[in-house]
Amino acid sequence: MTTTATALIPELDEIVRTGDPRRRAEAARRIGELFLQGAAGFSTDHIDLFDGVLTSLVPHAESAARAELxxxxxxxxxxxxxxxxxxAREDEIAIAGPLLRRCPVIDERVLVEIARAKGQEHLLAMAERPKLSADLxxxxxxxxxxxxxxxxxxxxxxEFSAGGYSTLIRRASQDSVLTLAVGQRADLSPEQLKTLVAGSVDIVRRRLFDVVKPERQAAIKQAISEINGMSEKVDSARDFAPAQRTILALHHADQLNELALLDFAKSFKYEETVCALAAMTGVKIATLDRLITGDRYDPILIAGKTIGLEWATVRALILLRLGPNRVPSPADIESARLNFTRLMPSTAQRVVDFWKTR
Structure with missing residues (x-):
């Protein structure tokens, strides 16, 4: 095998410098096969030699050949x-995918660089690696x-950092499948679990309780107890259960979005609107119900700003709050619009985070 390598190497300089793409591709195939056959017995110096040669030649090989290699x-x-x-940096996922999924020699720095630059197929491949660092x-x-x-x-x-878990929990408030997955992770802290449960609707909480291990069930019970969860009556005058089922069905069908919320508000479907807004913001139904029926429309502006609603949807929510038989003055609506425009998303998020702990 060493003799074969020695025989090939004198040709390489000429092939790399002056060879046409076909000759370079053929050289890449031959040398790649040579490496694969003898990899188990090569020293570090041999591997470095092959590395330098193949790095110059492999880009000239066809996509199928690169994918196989x-x-x-x-x-x-x-x-x-x-x-x-x-x-691993190639755009074609057939080439990059196998390496991103399992190759043990990719530097962490390279993985993070690719994760920042490439698309969803590359990220999905990386998500399957045996180990994922918190940075990644x-x-x-x-x-x-x-x-x-x-x-x-x-x-x-x-592994997930504290900031990573915060983002996950925020995204889970609009994704029941993600809520169940996050809730089953062994490294989720009690405080993080409490925040996760607080941002989920009752149906998802019950499902989470059913799928976790027995030792985690006690923690969920404690979290629910602390936030006055499933045992709390939302409003004796309103039955939110049917609306919750409607919203959960939309959620599973990936149809719970701003358009659905706008339709509920325009139709003056209060329960469905509140349940949808609760699912989208992560705030409990009981909390939103109390806030929306209060003396001011500010909570609607805050909730809307947090999830990036358009003014038309926020306006419909304000009209829903007033009811079908009341018409606000143009001055009040304009004042609300200006306040909504001026409201900073970061300020709104801090208020919503506070609501979640109530």
Whole structure:
């Protein structure tokens, strides 16, 4: 095998400098196969030699050949690091995917760089790695879509920072599947569990209680007790249970959004509107019910700003609060609009976080 390598190397300088793409691709195939056949017996110096040569030649190989090479290299614990980084940065997920999923030699720095730059397919592949650092999951949780985040949370080898968990819990308030996944993680602290439970609707709380381990059930009971959860009556004059079922069905169908909220408000469906707003903000139904029926419309502005509602939706919520038989003055509506425009999202978020602890 060493003799074969020696025979190839004199040709390489010429191939790299003057060879046409076809010759370079053929050289990449031959040398790649040579490396794969002898990888188990190569020294560090040999691997570095192959690394330098293949890094120059592999980009000229066809996509299918690069994908096959990446698949085979992903299983090696001594794969050439520079070549691995090069292939893992490719846009084609068929090439980058196997390496991002399992290759043990990719530097953490490279993984974070790719997570910050590439799309959802690359993030999804990384979410399947046997181990995920907190630095990497911080990026995944911030940039990943629903499927990516769910996959990362379901990964027992993933670590999450305090900030990562805060983001997860905030996203879970609008994703019942994510709520169940986060609630089952062994590294979730009691305080984080309490915040997670506080941001979920009653139906999801009950489901979470059913799926967690017995030792976690006690913690959920305690969290619910502390926030006056399932035992609390929302309002003796209102029955929110049917509305909760409606909202949960929309949630599962990925149709719980601003348009649905606007439709409920315009139709003066109070219970459905409050349940939808609770699911979208993470604030308890009982808390929102008390705030919305209070003397001021400020809570509507605050909740709307936190989840990025358009003014038209906020206006419909204000009209819902007044009821179908009352018409606000144009001056009041304009004052509300100006206050909504001036309200900073960070200020609104602090208020909503306070509501969640009540």
């Amino acid at each position: 990446a698949e085979r290299l992903s299983l090696l614990s001594n794969a050439p690091r520079t070549l691995i980084g090069q292939l 999951t911080d990026v995944i949780v911030r940039r990943g879509d629903r499927d990516v985040v769910r996959r990362a949370v379901g990964n027992a080898g993933a």
